[in-house]
Amino acid sequence: MKNSILKFKSLTFIIVSFLLVLNVQAQTNNTSSFTLVVTADKPNWIYQLGEQPKFKITALQDGKQVKNIKVKYELGPEKMPALKKDSLILTKGEAFVNANSLTAPGFLRITVTAQSGDKIVKSLATAAFAPETIKPTITLPDDFNTFWANAIKELEKVPFDAKLEPLKERSTATVDVYQLNIQNIGTSRIYGILCVPKKEGKYPAVLKVPGAGVRPYNGDIALAEKGFITLEIGIHGIPVNLKANVYDDLRAGALAGYAGFNLDNKNSFYYKRVYLGCIRALDYLANHPAYDGTNLAVQGGSQGGALSIVTAALDKRIKYLVAFYPALSDVTGYLFNRAGGWPHYFNATSVTLNNTKAKLETCQYYDVVNFAKQLKVPGFYSWGFNDETCPPTSMYAAYNSISAPKELAIYKESGHRQLPEQKEQATNWLIDKLKKP
Known part of the structure; x- marks a missing residue:
């Protein structure tokens, strides 16, 4: 009996996932009008050290929010190896990703991608941490x-x-x-x-x-x-x-x-x-x-x-x-x-x-x-x-x-x-x- 229930649940999961994929493909068939919008939760995207930004990801088709879009994202300091890589489904057309703070002045970037037809659609947002205190690393020669x-x-x-x-x-x-x-x-x-x-x-x-x-x-x-x-x-x-x-x-x-x-x-x-x-x-x-x-x-x-x-x-x-x-x-x-x-x-x-x-x-x-x-x-x-x-x-x-x-x-x-x-x-x-x- 338990095995039958497990098989039924597994089959149900597969069917639901397949339908979600079909739904995504159908909704993003017009690749030219499908976009991802990524924003940070502070209006100016500037944070103090220790603050934790929250990034919002929104999927739009013809300017309208669309549901059940699967996205992948990478999160980390700009131009450096990602601290986190993951994926999620925007079941309601949007989702939030909580990010860690930086311990030194700099920028934390989230890069989001989604498959749209035969193209990859990309968007990103970058949170600043105490940017006015960033110091240079290059040395000034005496001469x-x-x-x-x-x-x-x-x-x-x-x-x-x-x-x-x-x-x-x-x-x-x-x-x-x-x-x-x-x-x-x-x-x-x-x-x-x-x-x-x-x-x-x-x-x-x-x-x-x-x-x-x-x-x-x-x-x-x-x-x-x-x-x-x-x-x-x-x-x-x-x-x-x-x-x-x-x-x-x-x-x-x-x-x-x-x-x-x-x-x-x-x-x-x-x-x-x-x-x-x-x-x-x-x-x-x-x-x-x-x-x-x-x-x-x-x-x-x-x-x-x-x-x-x-x-x-x-x-x-x-x-x-x-x-x-x-x-x-x-x-x-x-x-x-x-x-x-x-x-x-x-x-x-x-x-x-x-x-x-x-x-x-x-x-x-x-x-x-x-x-x-x-x-x-x-x-x-x-x-x-x-x-x-x-x-x-x-x-x-x-x-x-x-x-x-x-x-x-x-x-x-x-x-x-x-x-x-x-x-x-x-x-x-x-x-x-x-x-x-």
Whole structure:
């Protein structure tokens, strides 16, 4: 009798599970409209050490909550091995996961996935623990400022040799557009798209520095139409208006992994030419006949966020900076059992290759944290807690090192991208600062 009851219960369980799976498949057949929403129980997602966040997972189909969705989740500090992996069924269309606290300042992330047709749908939420107290792990060399002062002296010996190519097809009724290329350190060059208001007068200038990658650039014509000289540069010493396949080939070939080129030599590391190239671009803007002579700013995101901080720290001509989710920040974090900044030189897949005395020394001279410590001018900074490319722990390590006036705009749900309202807020901040009488 007992065996019969057990068999009946087992059969019932199998049937119910099978029906649940069918129900999930039926409800998520339209993969384009199925989403997962994950949130933390505090509105700002910020907790004190010892507090335990609760994450809410919701499944939506066509914007409406759907039941009986099976999800998998991983929970742990960002970019580090998960502390917990589990699955659950959202029988009512939602469920809660209780999380442990962190014992040190940082970020705790839950990543949730669900099968939807032949696709995996993913969402995440990231709780911050005392982020304003995160300290950097990177060391500041005693000769840091001397190293860079000497590098700039060498750059000053290099002639401009500026060349302008009018891009009439890109110019507008109010803005002239050019491709500019100028001599950089050694025999390298810096290319960029220069946009200058046509109306005679003196204007503030903005240097736009690029995120990571190999691509063409269009220039910031929209900002130029508001009364600014803009120069958007590339960093690889190649024209920035070529056909897409050229950049595709370089990205997959000669420039693949460029962020690690010569990491074992601080004098020939790839980013030395890049950092000095930003200064050389400022040299051009500061000498442009339409420049107002006072108001000069730098702006960028990711790698460009890093370059914004670096450029403003190295060059006193910069009056304001905007940095979105800065990369190259506190890259040694992984060596202290926490997330480090892009390009993740010391994560689990790269630490064996890069954890050498020479490479660690080079990082000290190029890490954004050590430039952040030198800043003297106001800056606008912005990122999200869900950034999986530039971990917020690394960015806070840089931000908390800044003693200059600073403003931080957190868009907590956002990842490694600029939301329209985020970009608008930064642009309004910059315009207000540069156009003050």
